[in-house]
Amino acid sequence: MEVFVRDIADKLESLAPIEYADSYDNVGLIVGSFHQKIRNVLITLDLTEEVFYESINKKCNLIISFHPIVFKPIKNITGKTFSERVIISALKNDVSIYVIHTNLDFIWKGTSDFISKLLKIKKEKVLIPKKGTLKKMITYVPVHYAEKVRNSLFEAGAGNISNYSHCSYNFDGLGSYMGNDKTEPFSGKKGVFHMEKETCIGVIFPSHKLNIIKNALFQNHPYEEIAYEIYNIENVNSYIGIGFIGSLEKKMNESDFLLFLKNRMNFPCIRHSHFTEKKIKKVAIITGSGRFGIEPAIREKADVFISSDLKYHDFFKSEKKILIVDVGHYESEKIAKNLLKSFLDKNFTSISIYESEVHTNPVKYFY
Numbered sequence: 001m002e003v004f005v006r007d008i009a010d011k012l013e014s015l016a017p018i019e020y021a022d023s024y025d026n027v028g029l030i031v032g033s034f035h036q037k038i039r040n041v042l043i044t045l046d047l048t049e050e051v052f053y054e055s056i057n058k059k060c061n062l063i064i065s066f067h068p069i070v071f072k073p074i075k076n077i078t079g080k081t082f083s084e085r086v087i088i089s090a091l092k093n094d095v096s097i098y099v100i101h102t103n104l105d106f107i108w109k110g111t112s113d114f115i116s117k118l119l120k121i122k123k124e125k126v127l128i129p130k131k132g133t134l135k136k137m138i139t140y141v142p143v144h145y146a147e148k149v150r151n152s153l154f155e156a157g158a159g160n161i162s163n164y165s166h167c168s169y170n171f172d173g174l175g176s177y178m179g180n181d182k183t184e185p186f187s188g189k190k191g192v193f194h195m196e197k198e199t200c201i202g203v204i205f206p207s208h209k210l211n212i213i214k215n216a217l218f219q220n221h222p223y224e225e226i227a228y229e230i231y232n233i234e235n236v237n238s239y240i241g242i243g244f245i246g247s248l249e250k251k252m253n254e255s256d257f258l259l260f261l262k263n264r265m266n267f268p269c270i271r272h273s274h275f276t277e278k279k280i281k282k283v284a285i286i287t288g289s290g291r292f293g294i295e296p297a298i299r300e301k302a303d304v305f306i307s308s309d310l311k312y313h314d315f316f317k318s319e320k321k322i323l324i325v326d327v328g329h330y331e332s333e334k335i336a337k338n339l340l341k342s343f344l345d346k347n348f349t350s351i352s353i354y355e356s357e358v359h360t361n362p363v364k365y366f367y
């Protein structure tokens with residue numbers, strides 16, 4: 001079966017919608033075309049020149065990179081930096097570059113899911129929920145069509161609140177209208193004032209499903225002019241956001257936990273604050289740079305906070321309330337490659353998906 005860049009992008013975006021990426025981020029197709037037919041795919045954490053040559057050797061014409069090759073707009077491309085040289089080579093060699101980054105971090109089934117399984121942590125909720133991920137729709141439907149419209153909205157992904165599905169609020173009232181000569185009213189006659197018994201249906205839905213929800217409404221509502229309202233709401237979705245918090249199966253003392261963490265995740269070394277002398281049960285994790293997560297983790301009464309790119313003074317924030325742990329940026333995110341490979345392997349069997357063998361971590365340790 002032929003696979004195109006569009007097919008891979010659609011599948012990845014069904015897992016991690018682009019709308020969930022952080023505002024500073026640059027995700028999606030960065031170089032190339034959605035119409036390109038794919039030979040093989042190479043997955044990498046960072047797209048260096050060495051990784052690019054690997055893609056040529058492995059006959060991959062799509063590179064999926066976790067970190068964006070460009071974050072900010074480029075004014076010229078002359079080859080003065082490695083990322084410009086990679087872009088030039090990609091264009092010359094018909095290699096497309098696709099980025100999936102913070103949108104993979106922000107979803108419940110993304111990087112945090114992978115880590116929680118490795119560390120046998122029962123995930124409870126997101127550490128810092130992302131704002132603006134929920135919307136509300138209100139619509140007015142002739143009473144006898146309310147069930148059909150409501151069900152179509154549920155099927156399209158509306159009405160889910162935590163462990164509850166099919167959530168909506170409904171009440172009946174009277175809608176009024178009068179169509180001009182060009183109308184064909186569903187009830188009543190053109191040019192005649194009409195009142196119709198209608199059900200008002202209110203549902204919430206994830207922002208990225210806006211078009212699907214609107215399509216469901218348009219296809220199932222009987223009116224030629226549909227009355228509906230869509231609002232942005234402040235409510236947070238506790239399953240979308242940065243990092244997560246969860247519990248270990250059993251309490252562990254701090255040194256045992258660090259050894260467990262190091263071995264399970266294959267970390268070369270770990271930096272940490274003074275031991276708190278408390279047992280570890282509640283764990284908060286942000287993969288990648290996460291120093292902004294220390295205070296939220298303390299507020300959530302986590303026993304340990306694990307992240308990377310922490311500064312010297314960050315470790316003072318522990319104050320024996322929490323064990324603060326820095327495992328390294330690359331080290332905390334390298335599992336994204338495994339996650340993407342297993343996801344794509346399951347969905348695309350006619351092409352080869354490779355994980356890059358290049359160790360792209362720019363930080364080296366001297367023992």
Ligand SMILES: [Zn+2]
Pocket residue numbers: 067288289329333
């Ligand atoms: Zn990163």
